[in-house]
Amino acid sequence: MTNKERIKVAIYGLGGVGKELVRDFNQREDIELVGVIARNPLQIGHDVGILSGLDNKTGITVTANQTKEQDLYETTKIDVLIHCAGANNAKGTFEQVRTALEHGINVITANVGTTDLWSSDPELASEIDVICKEHGVTYFGQGSSQVLEKAVIAMTEGSKEIESVSFMHHSDVHAYSEKSNRETLGIGLSEAEFDERKKAAETNSAELNSNIDSVKFIGDNLGFVIDDVKTKMSTYVNDSGIVFGTQETLIGYEQGKERIREDWVFILDPEKRYYDKIVIHGVPEVESVMNYSPDRGFCTTYATIRNSIPVVMKEKAGYLNSLTIPVCRWYGGDYRDIL
Ligand SMILES: NC(=O)c1ccc[n+]([C@@H]2O[C@H](COP(=O)([O-])OP(=O)(O)OC[C@H]3O[C@@H](n4cnc5c(N)ncnc54)[C@H](OP(=O)(O)O)[C@@H]3O)[C@@H](O)[C@H]2O)c1
Incomplete structure (x- = not known):
C-alpha cells in the first residue's frame, strides 16, 4: 500500500x-x-x-x-x-x-x-x-492500431535471415458506435460518399490517418532501405451499396523487391472475427495467428491508453x-x- x-x-x-x-x-x-x-x-x-x-x-x-x-x-x-x-x-x-x-x-x-x-x-x-x-x-x-508493430519486431528475435515480412490486421468493429465507425473509418457511408471523402483526403494529406508510418518503422528496425511505398484503399460494400469495411494495403519496396506488406482491415465482420496474422519469410519461416475476442479493438484502445x-x-x-x-x-x- x-x-x-x-x-x-x-x-x-x-x-x-x-x-x-x-x-x-x-x-x-x-x-x-x-x-x-x-x-x-x-x-x-x-x-x-x-x-x-x-x-x-x-x-x-x-x-x-x-x-x-x-x-x-x-x-x-x-x-x-x-x-x-x-x-x-x-x-x-x-x-x-x-x-x-x-x-x-x-x-x-x-x-x-x-x-x-x-x-x-x-x-x-x-x-x-x-x-x-x-x-x-x-x-x-x-490505441489498438499502434501496438502490432512492436509484436512483429519482437518476433524477429529468433530469425537468422529475413527476406520479407507481412501481416494482416483484421479488426471487427462491432464494438464501436455507428457514429464512431462512420466518422473515423467511413463505415456506414454509401460508396459515393466514401469515394468523395477519400478524394478530399487525397488532396489534403493532413486529413489522412494512414498506416504509412508503420512501414517505415518496420523497415528501419529490420535494416531494409525502403525506397518506395505503394498504398491501396479498397472497400467491402453490401447489396444496398453501403460500405461495411475498409482495407488499406501498403507495400514497401527496396530496389523493386517487396520487403514489407501490411493489410489493415476494419470491418463489420458478420462472424465478428478479430485477429492478427504475421508472416516472416526467412530462416526460420514464421507464421503466427493471434486470435482475439471480438471486443478487442475497442477494449484494447482504452486499455492501452490506461496502461x-x-x-x-x-x-x-x-x-x-x-x-x-x-x-x-x-x-x-x-x-x-x-x-
Ligand atoms: N488509436 C487507435 O487504435 C484507435 C482505435 C479506436 C478509436 N480510436 C479513436 O478514439 C477516439 C474515440 O473513439 P470513440 O469510439 O470513443 O468515438 P465516439 O464514440 O465517436 O466519441 C467521440 C466523442 O468525442 C466528442 N467530441 C468530438 N469532437 C469534440 C471536441 N472538439 N471537443 C470535445 N469533444 C468532442 C464527441 O462528442 P459529440 O457527441 O458532440 O459528437 C463524442 O462524444 C476517436 O478519435 C477514434 O478515432 C483510436
Missing part, C-alpha cells in the same frame, strides 16, 4: 472510449478522475458517472470545451489528459490539446494519425516537441513516436509504485 497522492487524470471527449475510461477509473485506488471535457450540450454540466452508465455519481461534471477548459487546467492539478474526442487529423488533435500541454499536463491521444509524426509530418512533430520540452511534459498517440499512464508520466519530455515508446504493459498493482 502506498500513501502517495493519487494520479490525477482528465478526459477530453466523452464517447465510447471516454465512458469506458470513466468506468475503469471509478474502480481504481491509484487514479483519480478530476475532469472531463466535452462539446455536447446534452453532456455539459452533468455528472460524468451517470453519463457513463455508472449507478453512482462521481461528483465530476462535464466541462465545456473551448469556453471552460482553460479554467479547468488552471484550477485543478492534472497529471495526464487523455484525448479521445472523435475523428480528427494529427494537427487538429494537437490544436485541441495544445492548451493542456502549455499548462504542464502530459497528454495521451487516441488519434491514429499521431503515431510517428517524426516521419509523417516532421514540422508538426517539431512544433509539438518544442512546446512539450518548454513545459516539461510528454505527448504521444496510443500508458505510468509511461507518459515517466518518459522524457517531448513528442514521442508511439512505436518506440516502451511496451505499455498491463500492470495489476498500484501505478504509484512503478512511477
Whole structure:
C-alpha cells in the first residue's frame, strides 16, 4: 500500500472510449478522475458517472470545451489528459490539446494519425516537441492500431535471415458506435460518399490517418532501405451499396523487391472475427495467428491508453513516436509504485 497522492487524470471527449475510461477509473485506488471535457450540450454540466452508465455519481461534471477548459487546467492539478474526442487529423488533435500541454499536463491521444509524426509530418512533430520540452511534459498517440508493430519486431528475435515480412490486421468493429465507425473509418457511408471523402483526403494529406508510418518503422528496425511505398484503399460494400469495411494495403519496396506488406482491415465482420496474422519469410519461416475476442479493438484502445499512464508520466519530455515508446504493459498493482 502506498500513501502517495493519487494520479490525477482528465478526459477530453466523452464517447465510447471516454465512458469506458470513466468506468475503469471509478474502480481504481491509484487514479483519480478530476475532469472531463466535452462539446455536447446534452453532456455539459452533468455528472460524468451517470453519463457513463455508472449507478453512482462521481461528483465530476462535464466541462465545456473551448469556453471552460482553460479554467479547468488552471484550477485543478492534472497529471495526464487523455484525448479521445472523435475523428480528427494529427494537427487538429494537437490544436485541441495544445492548451493542456502549455499548462504542464502530459497528454495521451487516441488519434491514429499521431503515431510517428517524426516521419509523417516532421514540422508538426517539431512544433509539438518544442512546446512539450518548454513545459516539461510528454505527448504521444496510443490505441489498438499502434501496438502490432512492436509484436512483429519482437518476433524477429529468433530469425537468422529475413527476406520479407507481412501481416494482416483484421479488426471487427462491432464494438464501436455507428457514429464512431462512420466518422473515423467511413463505415456506414454509401460508396459515393466514401469515394468523395477519400478524394478530399487525397488532396489534403493532413486529413489522412494512414498506416504509412508503420512501414517505415518496420523497415528501419529490420535494416531494409525502403525506397518506395505503394498504398491501396479498397472497400467491402453490401447489396444496398453501403460500405461495411475498409482495407488499406501498403507495400514497401527496396530496389523493386517487396520487403514489407501490411493489410489493415476494419470491418463489420458478420462472424465478428478479430485477429492478427504475421508472416516472416526467412530462416526460420514464421507464421503466427493471434486470435482475439471480438471486443478487442475497442477494449484494447482504452486499455492501452490506461496502461500508458505510468509511461507518459515517466518518459522524457517531448513528442514521442508511439512505436518506440516502451511496451505499455498491463500492470495489476498500484501505478504509484512503478512511477
Ligand atoms: N488509436 C487507435 O487504435 C484507435 C482505435 C479506436 C478509436 N480510436 C479513436 O478514439 C477516439 C474515440 O473513439 P470513440 O469510439 O470513443 O468515438 P465516439 O464514440 O465517436 O466519441 C467521440 C466523442 O468525442 C466528442 N467530441 C468530438 N469532437 C469534440 C471536441 N472538439 N471537443 C470535445 N469533444 C468532442 C464527441 O462528442 P459529440 O457527441 O458532440 O459528437 C463524442 O462524444 C476517436 O478519435 C477514434 O478515432 C483510436
